[in-house]
Amino acid sequence: MAFKIGLLGLGTVGTGTAKILQDPTGRNPLLQTIDIHRVGVRSLDKPRSVKVPSEVMTTDLESIVTDPEIDIIVELLGGLEPARSLILNAISHGKHIVTANKAVIARYGAEIFTAAEEKGVYVLLEAAVGGGIPVIQPLKQSLGVNQIHSITGIVNGTTNYILTRMESEGGEFADILADAQKLGYAEADPTADVEGLDAADKIAILASLAFAGRIKLEDVHCEGIRQVSAADIAYAQNLGFVIKLLAVAKREARVATSEPESEMLQIRVHPTLVPQAHPLASIHGVYNAILVEGEPLGQVMFFGPGAGSGPTASAVVSDILNIAAVLKTAGETHHLHPLLSCVHQHYCSIAPISELVTRFYARIMTKDRPSVIGHLGISFGNHGVSLESVVQIGFQNELAEIVVVTHDVREGNFRKALAEIQALEAVDSIPSILRVL
Numbered sequence: 001m002a003f004k005i006g007l008l009g010l011g012t013v014g015t016g017t018a019k020i021l022q023d024p025t026g027r028n029p030l031l032q033t034i035d036i037h038r039v040g041v042r043s044l045d046k047p048r049s050v051k052v053p054s055e056v057m058t059t060d061l062e063s064i065v066t067d068p069e070i071d072i073i074v075e076l077l078g079g080l081e082p083a084r085s086l087i088l089n090a091i092s093h094g095k096h097i098v099t100a101n102k103a104v105i106a107r108y109g110a111e112i113f114t115a116a117e118e119k120g121v122y123v124l125l126e127a128a129v130g131g132g133i134p135v136i137q138p139l140k141q142s143l144g145v146n147q148i149h150s151i152t153g154i155v156n157g158t159t160n161y162i163l164t165r166m167e168s169e170g171g172e173f174a175d176i177l178a179d180a181q182k183l184g185y186a187e188a189d190p191t192a193d194v195e196g197l198d199a200a201d202k203i204a205i206l207a208s209l210a211f212a213g214r215i216k217l218e219d220v221h222c223e224g225i226r227q228v229s230a231a232d233i234a235y236a237q238n239l240g241f242v243i244k245l246l247a248v249a250k251r252e253a254r255v256a257t258s259e260p261e262s263e264m265l266q267i268r269v270h271p272t273l274v275p276q277a278h279p280l281a282s283i284h285g286v287y288n289a290i291l292v293e294g295e296p297l298g299q300v301m302f303f304g305p306g307a308g309s310g311p312t313a314s315a316v317v318s319d320i321l322n323i324a325a326v327l328k329t330a331g332e333t334h335h336l337h338p339l340l341s342c343v344h345q346h347y348c349s350i351a352p353i354s355e356l357v358t359r360f361y362a363r364i365m366t367k368d369r370p371s372v373i374g375h376l377g378i379s380f381g382n383h384g385v386s387l388e389s390v391v392q393i394g395f396q397n398e399l400a401e402i403v404v405v406t407h408d409v410r411e412g413n414f415r416k417a418l419a420e421i422q423a424l425e426a427v428d429s430i431p432s433i434l435r436v437l
């Protein structure tokens with residue numbers, strides 16, 4: 001039994017996917033049953049680093065998703081449209097879907113999975129989070145018996161590369177971003193990466209799987225790394241931390257509720273001070289890592305290449321293989337395999353960021369006066385913020401630079417204290433506020 005795929009996109013990931021499929025030797029024998037039937041691209045004249053017969057290539061992507069001979073559509077276009085419409089059209093024509101498109105899944109997952117469920121087709125997306133790192137299927141299958149408490153990940157390679165270089169070289173964000181773009185690590189438009197939006201898409205997808213419910217992307221609190229300065233990296237190092245862009249999804253029992261059963265999630269992306277001894281502190285450069293904590297397993301960490309042609313294609317082809325395997329064994333039955341499909345109906349409740357309880361780091365620029373630290377202490381105390389450490393190390397433009405690290409505090413209280421501090425006559429500015437893991 002052979003399976004025909006329609007490949008939408010022959011860019012970085014599409015090329016890697018075609019290369020694996022064209023060279024099945026030494027891989028799972030099932031790959032020999034998979035045939036690239038059509039390939040859709042934007043430009044037929046572009047030079048390609050993979051050989052695909054010209055009669056297979058087309059710019060008419062609609063004709064691929066409606067082709068009656070094709071079993072599986074592999075969407076590797078990127079962007080929201082036409083990717084979303086093509087996926088939906090393919091589903092309506094009974095095709096299974098493999099996609100690496102976290103942006104589409106995080107926004108239109110409900111629509112796409114509902115349509116897929118109705119049509120009895122699979123939508124697999126291993127490549128969409130953590131690139132080549134297996135994390136989606138493990139959450140669905142190997143970890144499925146665990147009650148997941150939290151997922152904490154470094155899921156964006158571009159920002160991890162920038163932060164790693166800021167740490168090792170002491171450079172500023174904008175200079176290293178420009179260099180990363182020259183070297184091809186960061187995209188020409190790095191907005192989705194540096195603003196944390198790419199990581200927000202990914203943690204929304206992981207949370208949906210881990211907590212078995214749909215996630216509205218607008219409920220995910222998202223901060224990027226533009227505000228992280230060389231000074232913060234240096235202070236963090238002195239205090240025993242590294243700064244990482246973390247994506248966190250966590251189960252939190254509701255305290256102030258009359259319904260004991262009700263449960264909320266925290267889902268957030270922000271730069272975070274991570275203790276140097278924490279496993280995520282040692283993830284450098286473009287690598288990704290995802291730490292999953294659950295009961296009874298405890299902690300498990302997935303680590304590896306979160307992007308790149310070959311690694312991402314490895315995840316794409318593993319999804320193709322999974323679909324081929326179940327189709328081969330399912331025979332005439334049209335029931336979806338419950339460990340591969342996704343049938344969540346309800347939306348998870350997400351707690352507002354003001355209810356988060358965490359430690360904070362703040363860098364405060366003040367006039368250099370004897371009583372300033374005392375005044376800061378009083379304002380923090382007024383809002384129940386207890387301080388773990390206060391250091392005054394440097395001066396900038398005749399202003400004293402005071403760094404505080406708090407004990408656990410409700411974010412809403414901490415923000416009120418900062419508002420009071422900002423209004424003090426001796427306080428010039430608060431250039432950095434970061435959460436501490």
Ligand SMILES: NC(=O)C1=CN([C@@H]2O[C@H](COP(=O)(O)OP(=O)(O)OC[C@H]3O[C@@H](n4cnc5c(N)ncnc54)[C@H](OP(=O)(O)O)[C@@H]3O)[C@@H](O)[C@H]2O)C=CC1
Pocket residue numbers: 008009010011012013014040041042043044046059061075076077078079081082100101102127128131306307308309312
């Ligand atoms: N690159 C990576 O490391 C990773 C990428 N991903 C995801 O994989 C997907 C693909 O990314 P990547 O391979 O990097 O993207 P590329 O930009 O390298 O490739 C996109 C491909 O899609 C084709 N394409 C795009 N829009 C259209 C359109 N409107 N009509 C026809 N063809 C179109 C392009 O055609 P043409 O070649 O003619 O221009 C190109 O072949 C994205 O969703 C991305 O987020 C996920 C993890 C890692």
Ligand SMILES: N[C@@H](CC=O)C(=O)O
Pocket residue numbers: 128131155156157158159193198306307
């Ligand atoms: N832009 C992403 C790559 C794919 O998801 C990243 O930098 O991690």
Ligand code: NA
Pocket residue numbers: 126127128129130131132133134135136315
């Ligand atoms: Na993955």
